[in-house]
Amino acid sequence: MHHPTVCAVAVALLSALPGAQAGLYTKKSPVLQVDAKDYDRLINKSNYTSVVEFYAPWCGHCQNLKPAYEKAAKNLEGLANVAAVNCDDDANKPLCGKMGVQGFPTLKIVRPKKGGGKPTVQDYQGQRTASAIVDAVVQHINNYVVKVEDKSLDKFLADKEKPKAILFTEKGTTSTLLKSIAIDFADVITIGQVRNKETKAVETFGIEKFPTLVLLPGGDAPHIVYDGEMKKEPMVEFLSQAGQPNPRSPPKNGKKDNETKNSKASDKAKTASTKTSSTTAESETNTATQEVPVIVETALPIPSINSPEKLIKECLTEKSHTCVLAFTPSSEDEKARRALESLSQLAFKHAQSKRNLFPFYEVPKSNEGAASLLKALDLIGDVEVVAINARRGWWRHYDAADFGHESIESWIDAIRMSEGVKKKLPEGIVAIAVEEPSSASPEASSEAPDSTEAANDEEATQVTPEASGDAASESTESESTQAADPTAEPETAHDEL
Ligand SMILES: *[C@@H]1O[C@H](CO)[C@@H](O)[C@H](O)[C@H]1NC(C)=O
Ligand SMILES: *[C@@H]1O[C@H](CO)[C@@H](O)[C@H](O)[C@H]1NC(C)=O
Numbered sequence: 488m489h490h491p492t493v494c495a496v497a498v499a500l501l502s503a504l505p506g507a508q509a510g511l512y513t514k515k516s517p518v519l520q521v522d523a524k525d526y527d528r529l530i531n532k533s534n535y536t537s538v539v540e541f542y543a544p545w546c547g548h549c550q551n552l553k554p555a556y557e558k559a560a561k562n563l564e565g566l567a568n569v570a571a572v573n574c575d576d577d578a579n580k581p582l583c584g585k586m587g588v589q590g591f592p593t594l595k596i597v598r599p600k601k602g603g604g605k606p607t608v609q610d611y612q613g614q615r616t617a618s619a620i621v622d623a624v625v626q627h628i629n630n631y632v633v634k635v636e637d638k639s640l641d642k643f644l645a646d647k648e649k650p651k652a653i654l655f656t657e658k659g660t661t662s663t664l665l666k667s668i669a670i671d672f673a674d675v676i677t678i679g680q681v682r683n684k685e686t687k688a689v690e691t692f693g694i695e696k697f698p699t700l701v702l703l704p705g706g707d708a709p710h711i712v713y714d715g716e717m718k719k720e721p722m723v724e725f726l727s728q729a730g731q732p733n734p735r736s737p738p739k740n741g742k743k744d745n746e747t748k749n750s751k752a753s754d755k756a757k758t759a760s761t762k763t764s765s766t767t768a769e770s771e772t773n774t775a776t777q778e779v780p781v782i783v784e785t786a787l788p789i790p791s792i793n794s795p796e797k798l799i800k801e802c803l804t805e806k807s808h809t810c811v812l813a814f815t816p817s818s819e820d821e822k823a824r825r826a827l828e829s830l831s832q833l834a835f836k837h838a839q840s841k842r843n844l845f846p847f848y849e850v851p852k853s854n855e856g857a858a859s860l861l862k863a864l865d866l867i868g869d870v871e872v873v874a875i876n877a878r879r880g881w882w883r884h885y886d887a888a889d890f891g892h893e894s895i896e897s898w899i900d901a902i903r904m905s906e907g908v909k910k911k912l913p914e915g916i917v918a919i920a921v922e923e924p925s926s927a928s929p930e931a932s933s934e935a936p937d938s939t940e941a942a943n944d945e946e947a948t949q950v951t952p953e954a955s956g957d958a959a960s961e962s963t964e965s966e967s968t969q970a971a972d973p974t975a976e977p978e979t980a981h982d983e984l
């Protein structure tokens with residue numbers, strides 16, 4: 488994972504270097520060239536996931552990366568931002584320093600937070616090939632696509648006014664293309680996905696072939712069936728009759744102008760103009776300097792479960808597959824930090840090698856569901872890590888003291904191989920949680936994804952490589968010696984539905 492090839496030049500040294508050279512990428516390059524002034528707008532505030540290369544033009548490894556990086560940019564066109572920052576340019580040095588760049592090239596993946604807020608930044612340390620970069624970026628694209636089943640169809644259709652679109656497909660996984668369309672139309676058109684086996688939904692819309700895209704423009708307007716190619720551009724154009732897509736990044740002066748569609752091209756054109764929204768950019772920077780950016784090296788963030796309902800939904804229904812839960816104290820805790828770090832490194836490692844892995848969650852002990860579950864399992868440590876399979880009625884306790892990477896990894900491996908001690912879940916674990924006053928909501932369990940869909944749940948896909956598809960949560964059962972479920976649908980072609 489570590490590249491001895493990185494030009495090991497400290498950023499401090501950089502400032503001593505004489506005047507900046509021209510950047511590596513030409514104007515015509517598919518790589519989006521970003522400077523310190525534009526970074527916040529083009530990367531931080533974009534709804535797209537970005538990969539950002541921090542480079543210096545004189546660095547040989549940066550020059551070597553260029554063809555692969557440009558190829559990745561072409562492949563990810565319309566799906567993600569592939570950007571580069573020239574750290575040799577004096578104006579960009581503070582940005583490169585703040586981003587923790589210590590050698591060239593440094594690649595970071597910036598994932599927008601759903602619903603706005605600070606994006607998550609993490610180092611990319613995989614291979615420097617176009618396909619490896621593309622695969623890593625694709626795994627970090629946010630998913631706003633709603634999986635609709637027969638039983639949730641009415642709910643999905645309930646808000647009659649809001650435009651919606653549904654892709655009917657044979658696949659259980661959501662394609663990158665559809666995810667990107669859902670990002671384009673976030674808050675404008677709700678995008679759903681229905682699998683062919685949902686017969687009621689399929690019949691309601693008279694769908695005869697898959698994939699088929701249907702637009703429900705809203706109000707009393709009848710639905711419209713798309714008959715063009717399953718390619719992004721014509722699909723977006725088709726959907727635009729019900730509402731304009733969001734810009735790729737906010738417009739330059741905060742004014743709503745024409746540059747909604749191809750802001751990349753217009754951004755480039757605008758680099759000539761030096762007038763920028765420096766006031767907003769600067770005030771952002773000032774407040775941001777106090778907070779350290781969330782940099783998780785070679786790790787995937789571990790989603791947190793903050794309510795008893797969610798705990799039940801994800802892990803404690805009778806259909807729930809294996810979940811790994813890390814119970815953490817509310818205050819800062821060294822052990823908790825180590826446990827989460829080990830888990831997130833492991834999640835990353837599995838994602839990189841596209842191996843199936845069950846989901847990991849952090850459960851703060853302040854969550855009342857956590858307290859009753861820990862009590863039922865008779866666990867009293869400050870930090871506890873357990874694996875639970877409610878469907879099969881077993882649980883396992885991580886009982887080493889150190890929470891280090893290796894020890895967590897061998898514990899997880901044992902679960903994957905079905906080795907080691909399984910304990911029987913005490914009677915009524917599921918019931919205990921359900922009977923809690925604050926979690927008595929019956930929907931909490933009835934809404935749980937059905938077993939074949941469990942892995943497609945959004946939180947799960949954060950720590951599960953998409954390539955594993957539906958099979959992800961299955962892999963953990965006793966038959967985990969298999970390499971991959973043959974029914975898994977690998978998502979290698981990023982423009983296929
Ligand atoms: C972008 O966001 C990061 C946090 O992820 C923040 O530290 C940084 O200051 C922002 N960059 C700019 C140029 O505003
Ligand atoms: C990002 O998505 C939100 C909806 O989640 C939308 O309101 C906003 O306009 C989008 N921003 C950009 C820059 O497209």
Ligand SMILES: *[C@@H]1O[C@H](CO)[C@@H](O)[C@H](O)[C@H]1NC(C)=O
Binds near residue numbers: 743744745
């Ligand atoms: C928008 O585009 C039209 C034509 O493409 C142009 O006439 C108009 O001035 C543009 N408006 C803005 C605000 O740029």
